[in-house]
Amino acid sequence: MALLLRSSSSKSNLLNVFRHNLGFGSRSHVTRYLRQHITLGPPLRVSQSPISRFCNTMIEKLSTIGEHEDSNDQVMNFPGGKVAFTPEIQFISESSKERVPCYRVLDGNGQLITNSQFVQVSEEVGVKIYSNMVTLQIMDNVFYEAQRQGRLSFYATAIGEEAINIGSAAALTPEDVIFPQYREPGPLLWRGFTLQEFANQCFGNKSDYGKGRQMPIHYGSNKLNYFTVSATIATQLPNAVGAAYSLKMDRKDACAVTYFGDGGSSEGDCHAALNFAAVMEAPVLFICRNNGWAISTPTSDQFRSDGVVVKGRAYGIRSIRVDGNDALAMYSAVHAAREMAVREQRPILIEALTYRVGHHSTSDDSTRYRSTDEIEWWNKARNPLSRFRKWIGSNGWWSDEMELDLRSRIKKEMLEAIRVAEKTEKPNLKNMFSDVYDVPPSNLKEQELLVRQTIKSHPQDYPSYVPL
Amino acid sequence: MAALLGRFCRKLSFPSSSHGARRVSTTACESETGKPLNLYSAINQALHIALDTDPRSYVFGEDVGFGGVFRCTTGLSERFGKNRVFNTPLCEQGIVGFGIGLAAMGNRAIVEIQFADYIYPAFDQIVNEAAKFRYRSGNQFNCGGLTIRAPYGAVGHGGHYHSQSPEAFFCHVPGIKVVIPRSPREAKGLLLSCIRDPNPVVFFEPKWLYRQAVEQVPEHDYMIPLSEAEVIREGNDITLVGWGAQLTIMEQACLDAEKEGISCELIDLKTLLPWDKETVEASVKKTGRLLISHEAPVTGGFGAEISATILERCFLKLEAPVSRVCGLDTPFPLVFEPFYMPTKNKILDAIKSTVNY
Numbered sequence: 001m002a003l004l005l006r007s008s009s010s011k012s013n014l015l016n017v018f019r020h021n022l023g024f025g026s027r028s029h030v031t032r033y034l035r036q037h038i039t040l041g042p043p044l045r046v047s048q049s050p051i052s053r054f055c056n057t058m059i060e061k062l063s064t065i066g067e068h069e070d071s072n073d074q075v076m077n078f079p080g081g082k083v084a085f086t087p088e089i090q091f092i093s094e095s096s097k098e099r100v101p102c103y104r105v106l107d108g109n110g111q112l113i114t115n116s117q118f119v120q121v122s123e124e125v126g127v128k129i130y131s132n133m134v135t136l137q138i139m140d141n142v143f144y145e146a147q148r149q150g151r152l153s154f155y156a157t158a159i160g161e162e163a164i165n166i167g168s169a170a171a172l173t174p175e176d177v178i179f180p181q182y183r184e185p186g187p188l189l190w191r192g193f194t195l196q197e198f199a200n201q202c203f204g205n206k207s208d209y210g211k212g213r214q215m216p217i218h219y220g221s222n223k224l225n226y227f228t229v230s231a232t233i234a235t236q237l238p239n240a241v242g243a244a245y246s247l248k249m250d251r252k253d254a255c256a257v258t259y260f261g262d263g264g265s266s267e268g269d270c271h272a273a274l275n276f277a278a279v280m281e282a283p284v285l286f287i288c289r290n291n292g293w294a295i296s297t298p299t300s301d302q303f304r305s306d307g308v309v310v311k312g313r314a315y316g317i318r319s320i321r322v323d324g325n326d327a328l329a330m331y332s333a334v335h336a337a338r339e340m341a342v343r344e345q346r347p348i349l350i351e352a353l354t355y356r357v358g359h360h361s362t363s364d365d366s367t368r369y370r371s372t373d374e375i376e377w378w379n380k381a382r383n384p385l386s387r388f389r390k391w392i393g394s395n396g397w398w399s400d401e402m403e404l405d406l407r408s409r410i411k412k413e414m415l416e417a418i419r420v421a422e423k424t425e426k427p428n429l430k431n432m433f434s435d436v437y438d439v440p441p442s443n444l445k446e447q448e449l450l451v452r453q454t455i456k457s458h459p460q461d462y463p464s465y466v467p468l
Numbered sequence: 469m470a471a472l473l474g475r476f477c478r479k480l481s482f483p484s485s486s487h488g489a490r491r492v493s494t495t496a497c498e499s500e501t502g503k504p505l506n507l508y509s510a511i512n513q514a515l516h517i518a519l520d521t522d523p524r525s526y527v528f529g530e531d532v533g534f535g536g537v538f539r540c541t542t543g544l545s546e547r548f549g550k551n552r553v554f555n556t557p558l559c560e561q562g563i564v565g566f567g568i569g570l571a572a573m574g575n576r577a578i579v580e581i582q583f584a585d586y587i588y589p590a591f592d593q594i595v596n597e598a599a600k601f602r603y604r605s606g607n608q609f610n611c612g613g614l615t616i617r618a619p620y621g622a623v624g625h626g627g628h629y630h631s632q633s634p635e636a637f638f639c640h641v642p643g644i645k646v647v648i649p650r651s652p653r654e655a656k657g658l659l660l661s662c663i664r665d666p667n668p669v670v671f672f673e674p675k676w677l678y679r680q681a682v683e684q685v686p687e688h689d690y691m692i693p694l695s696e697a698e699v700i701r702e703g704n705d706i707t708l709v710g711w712g713a714q715l716t717i718m719e720q721a722c723l724d725a726e727k728e729g730i731s732c733e734l735i736d737l738k739t740l741l742p743w744d745k746e747t748v749e750a751s752v753k754k755t756g757r758l759l760i761s762h763e764a765p766v767t768g769g770f771g772a773e774i775s776a777t778i779l780e781r782c783f784l785k786l787e788a789p790v791s792r793v794c795g796l797d798t799p800f801p802l803v804f805e806p807f808y809m810p811t812k813n814k815i816l817d818a819i820k821s822t823v824n825y
Contacts, residue, residue: 211606241562
């Protein structure tokens with residue numbers, strides 16, 4: 001028997017040696033054996049030999065180990081609850097062997113996968129989902145072109161993510177409050193925001209509910225329970241949790257829903273929100289559009305986890321990964337999640353896997369950091385619209401004629417909306433100074449007067465399209 | 469020591485009877501009855517009243533459940549329940565972000581940040597979300613029900629991270645209000661105004677005064693208006709402007725100056741954003757001299773804003789440059805705190821050199 005004399009580990013080393021040499025299964029078996037078989041008399045009086053003294057000490061120590069461990073057995077109460085002990089050094093692996101599977105219902109050809117679980121949609125709803133997806137696609141293309149022609153200052157499309165936008169929206173009720181990032185006009189569209197209303201905001205005219213204060217695509221509608229977009233990433237996430245808590249306290253049959261991207265999942269506010277939502281038991285849906293890109297940053301530069309879905313467990317949040325290009329799966333997942341969130345008063349995390357087909361915005365040319373082949377493949381082979389169209393077509397709910405009809409109607413409507421928005425006058429200058437506070441304080445009243453005086457002196461410095 | 473402080477605190481509770489001053493605080497004058505309360509008890513009373521008068525109001529933050537590290541939230545969770553008064557995880561950006569969402573749904577969210585030194589993780593939420601919530605939405609939405617409370621200021625041994633006065637950062641943000649009370653009675657009335665104001669407010673409480681300052685605080689529900697400065701001591705030779713705990717020091721300097729024949733007018737600004745320029749302007753037009761004092765570092769401090777504004781408005785009436793007696797441009801030091809602070813004698817020296825300019 002090797003005698004290892006490093007004192008702090010000598011106990012356990014010896015026990016392990018016993019284990020190894022005598023074939024015991026565990027340390028507690030060893031100690032029990034020792035206690036049974038080593039008789040403890042009074043400590044042997046000091047003999048000259050240090051080795052004997054050592055042996056006596058070790059026997060004493062060994063014989064008392066078993067008592068201590070056995071009385072506390074296998075678990076211990078720490079703050080937070082019972083935890084089982086383990087004598088093995090085992091690190092939880094940084095990743096599972098398998099990635100979290102992705103829920104999908106329609107295959108690449110729009111056929112229902114056998115034995116798939118999903119929430120049935122009526123013809124009316126199915127057609128509305130598809131029509132809205134088409135409308136969103138056309139709206140995006142027309143606005144994008146308008147920006148390219150210099151008629152709009154800026155735009156960002158949601159091309160490729162129509163199924164997430166509309167599929168999720170369709171599963172919510174009008175009372176569910178939405179906190180978007182900026183690539184989710186779908187829920188607004190679903191709830192009845194008109195193409196004209198979208199155009200008014202993009203052109204910042206006097207009919208813009210935002211009163212011309214923000215860049216295009218920063219929509220908001222209190223009537224439709226859709227909080228105004230702010231460009232800051234992920235700041236809406238903790239806000240959504242607070243709103244969900246309000247719904248909880250008011251006992252509303254409603255939840256908060258907030259969207260963010262793969263990039264947004266890295267922000268501190270995302271961590272803060274998930275943690276708060278779990279602790280507050282807030283009825284909030286966190287819908288992550290993992291579209292593979294945060295401007296030019298691919299997800300491999302964004303995180304090293306298995307996407308975003310695995311982060312839910314770290315906070316104690318139930319999570320699901322969904323095929324974001326499958327509108328029926330999105331609809332079903334959000335439907336189920338919403339029900340859980342409201343009935344059980346808990347947050348749910350949904351990671352929708354998809355691909356950002358468009359550039360980040362009109363200020364970006366994504367061919368500079370990714371291949372056109374990749375973009376094309378997703379746009380063609382994985383197109384969410386064609387997939388869902390095949391399904392509603394196979395149900396007899398849709399036809400080529402209806403398709404042509406819808407597309408030409410929406411295109412016309414869009415062009416008209418832009419024409420009208422473009423020539424509607426801008427909001428009055430006084431809107432620059434209102435709403436900073438509920439009523440303008442004296443410094444703002446003073447500044448408005450000064451600005452108006454300056455305009456009189458130097459009218460050429462100021463755009464004539466802002467009414468005074 | 470306690471007697472000395474008690475004397476100064478009684479001075480601070482003078483109802484302002486100044487003629488010629490722009491504004492006089494009258495709201496609490498009618499009933500000077502009430503119990504002697506310290507600052508944290510006065511704040512506690514305000515919170516009790518706020519939660520009692522609005523069932524959709526909430527108090528939350530780190531450790532508020534058991535009463536808070538400064539006892540400001542004592543008794544609230546027992547009285548109003550854990551659903552309305554609760555601890556949050558240790559995450560300021562989450563606390564304020566959550567508060568904004570709650571306020572956006574029409575509730576009053578009264579958030580506590582444990583020390584003003586720790587407010588910075590929430591700065592993005594405050595500046596980019598809370599301050600712009602109403603404006604960017606075209607007034608479709610607002611988070612006016614949000615009030616953020618944080619203890620600020622020197623305590624004698626707080627060092628870098630328990631002594632800061634960050635008010636200047638927030639005064640630069642259109643869309644929020646910044647309020648700092650000088651005493652228990654003021655704190656209760658101002659806090660209730662902040663909570664009920666339809667704009668998001670940051671309320672800095674002078675932690676040094678939590679226990680040190682004691683004064684008669686009326687027990688009823690009263691509010692002190694925001695954006696109204698108060699002349700708390702009348703004088704003719706020089707105007708002094710300050711806020712929070714610094715006013716106690718400034719008042720001592722005024723008393724010493726009086727012995728040397730200098731008559732000082734002392735103004736409590738109370739609301740720093742939007743601030744009451746008219747009251748300060750009227751006073752400086754009378755005295756011709758201005759001295760501003762704050763604990764925060766002098767460079768970029770709020771004193772600079774007051775100085776620039778008064779210079780614009782009162783240039784020809786000024787007999788001397790505007791003086792600023794403030795903290796130094798260092799992180800708040802521990803051992804060197806007495807050297808860092810804008811002390812009574814530093815202020816007195818500055819009063820004299822301004823008067824003798």
